[in-house]
Amino acid sequence: MTLSTPPQAPVSAAPQFPDALPSRPGPDSAPGPGTLRATPRRGGRYARLPLLAGRGFIPLGLFARLPLAMLTVGALTLVTAVTGSYAVGGLSAGAVGIGSALGAPFLGALADRRGQRPVLVFAAVFNTVAVIALILAAYLVPGGPDLAAAVPVLAAAIVAGASCPQVGPLARVRWMALTSRGGREANPADLDTALSYESTADELTFVLGPALVGILASLIAPWLPLALAAALTITFVPAFAVHPTHHAVVRTPARTAAGAARAKQLRASLSAGQRAGAFTAVALPVLAMVCMGTFFGSTQTALSSFSASFATSELAGLLYAVMGLSSAAAALSVAYWPQRFTAHARWLACAALLAGLALLLLLPSTALPMVLVLLVLGLPVGPLMVTVFAIGGLVAPAGKLGTVMTALASGIVAGTAIGSSVAGQLAQNHGYSTAFVVPVWAAAALFLLGTAAAAVLRQRNRTASAAA
Structure with missing residues (x-):
């Protein structure tokens, strides 16, 4: 199966961007500075991305999503420092994840219906206020290791997570729209390249997020990372929201009575098996992202306990960054993988490798061996995320691409909540070695889900071939 732009991705009719590529020049005209060639001489496939979206899109998207990476770890670090309890800190990080899991699909569906720009601007303002409220609640509400006393903090964490702007998923929606535009010397690898970049x-x-949290919390104050996250949100998210690429994504038309009747008639014409297959095709990637988030969250929390055994818990952010670096580098390589290496084969191969390497987390007792383990462990993570997001785009129902992309992202955050909470309890009661069992089980579950997804994708391909 060749990963190409899903046909249901809503795309506008050739919108014009000031810093994006112009129309294709004629044979007698000199190419302009933004002209996209089929194969750039310098920079390879990734050199095409700024020409598709404009030079400002990539840095804006990068910095606008940084607060989400800081929020979960920042809540964990702040609440743990204030209460002195890994369990309460883990629950606070989990509350952020639960809020995001509930709020992200809603924001994605709203962006499908109302457009990305107003939704992102509203979320940026609301989330900034919510993060400030979380900081104040952590310091002003009497707390400690008592879970009952931490209820106000947990409530603020849920609201902060629910309102967090979904920059990454909505950026993927824009790339899917941009890479499917006509008249642009489209390259079938553009979508793979864009999704590889997004995962990177x-x-x-x-x-950067956990590293900033660790550095700022340990050197200055545990509240500073969340304050920086709020400042980045109110600065970069509105700028990303109004970037001209938002015009590439067409809003889902408001449902009329006639449209609702047609949709009902279409659903009635589908067999129960077809409806179940369509639901399963979307549910499997979402569940996979829940497992991926569980892997992330449990690894972060277990590393906090691990690092506290010989240094300070804030060192966990720096240790975790090692895995992220190797994962990012591996994700970039996916753009150059052969097209015959199909999506479901990539899922199975990467998940099997991750499950095997995760067992190595049980071995180290000092920092240097753990750094080596994390460096190797990150290699299958990035490619696996690229693959699952690509499959999610392929199976997304018409007009629901933003909803599915945010559901995948919220699956990661919800899984991070699960992993943080479970690993936090295990680390508190049994030590970090037991907490590292959670990422092992999460990686094994990813392989099982990949096996099921491969069967579903093969069935969809057979059905499509028969219909053709």
């Missing part, structure tokens, strides 16, 4: 951008921010 996610990894880079999830490297």
